[in-house]
Amino acid sequence: MTRDLLSRCSHSKQVKQIQARFVTSGLLLASVFHHNALLRAHSRTASASPSASPAAAFPIYTHLLRRGLRPDSYTLPFLLNFCSLLLARYHGLSVHAHAIRLGRDADLFLANALIHFYSVVRDLAAARRILDLASFTDVVSYNSMLTGYLRAGDLDSAWSLFDGMSETNVVTWSAMISGCLQGGRSKEALALFSRMQAEGPEPNDMTLVSVLAACAHLGALEQGKWIHSYLRSNGIKISVFLGTALIDMYAKCGQVQLALSLFDEMPEKNLLTWTTMIKGLAMHGNGVEALQLFSVMGASGFVPDDVAFIGALCACTHAGLVDQGREIFDSMRKDYGIEPKLEHYGCMVDLLARNGLLEEAQGLIKSMPMEPDALVWGALMAGCKLHRNVELAEHSVKHLIKLEPDSSGVYVLLANIYASSGRHDKAREVRCMMRTKRLQKTPGCSLVEIGGRIHQFLVGDIAHPLIKDILSKWEEIESLIKLEGYVPDKKEVLLNIDDEEKEDALARHSEKLAIAFALISTEEGMPIRVVKNLRVCSDCHQDLFPEIHHALLIPQWKLNSISFW
């Protein structure tokens, strides 16, 4: 009876009401079991109640002791889990001390709860000590330690623990895959997933959500599609989580229509589902559609949060809707009580600057209640480049260099601006500055998926086993497209080198290597999809050659962080 009553509670207030009734009746709290059930109900409802406090659980424990009852193997773990949920460090420490006094600290359940607790409060050394000294451990003990390392971003420790585990389960593998993802190592995440299929347990929906996110980051459409059909053939229900991950994957892999039809079919959506779809539409230039969806979302009763507003502002940027952007930006505070964050100012500066409203953008920067970051100045500078305002660009660059003295991007941008306005002496000066500072341009990196495998190319890359064939294919392409009227667009190559060398430098851009490789590795008529870390250079984007016309180039800045392959 008690358990039924408590398991129906979804909010901590309801638990408290039942608790009060128990205490006043004086009857129902007669056993350890009832105390445990209450503690558990508090934990279960804590995440849905922002006002939940660890202090709520302790009177139950004190009550138990006063009655002369002895905590069983569940009592202290339940109490501790409550502390973990609320990141209540001091309460948790006192539970640990109590357990030692009661001699319960050798229990397996408690050891696991302690490892989890110390992991979430980021005391990994304490967690490790418990794991190493515990009399009994199981796979959960190791998983808790593993997720502790992963939460802290310590992938190396996680890997070495993982490699040494004698028993693993689906949680172990899912945690590792999501850990790789969080660390920006999507390719490792996918590799781990194939290993899991060969030697690990069956994946479940939580595993697949992470795998889909990895596919999204890598533009691995074929693998993403494979997961989708895996879901269908295994009768796995498409939850809100899975559906959202699928929509994101399709959108990031360039398949907005597929993403949209999935979105329409989803019976249950949450704020993330909407935001993902809005962002997906905006990313592909469907700014107007994205904004329509944003208002439909509001009409459907979903209150946009700060991330949803980024999506909406981003849609305005892509569609050049300055007035709507201003309106949305103002309504954030006025209608929703959300203070614009740095990111929102960044979007607005981008929107204004891109559309030539450089002074308004500068004014907005001055009005910001916080210090503008490099992205804000970068957006202004990009606008200056587009609208050839060298003076304001120089002003922005001073701020940028102060904020990011070691970032090569700033200097490259400045050099770009000088070069495109014909001031080659200044551009050369910047280049020298970069050389003396030993800064290197972030290498362009393109990925192409052939037969379910991802191939990576860096600019000027000669590491690929087929590099000779790739380069001769490019020569063939180049001679053909030159006949069609292709003229290398050398403004992307700013270096002060002669024309022939410029052509050579262009020819080795990573996207060209990837396209040439894809053309020799696929059947005629097959679509080619290239994903790139930087914006695709305008020369590479010319689509004079009919075969390249099929190539879909998706710039993806997120890949910037992948540098270890």
Next chain:
DNA sequence: TAAATAGGTT
């Protein structure tokens, strides 16, 4: 008892 999704860019 342990694991999951969205976010502005040169």
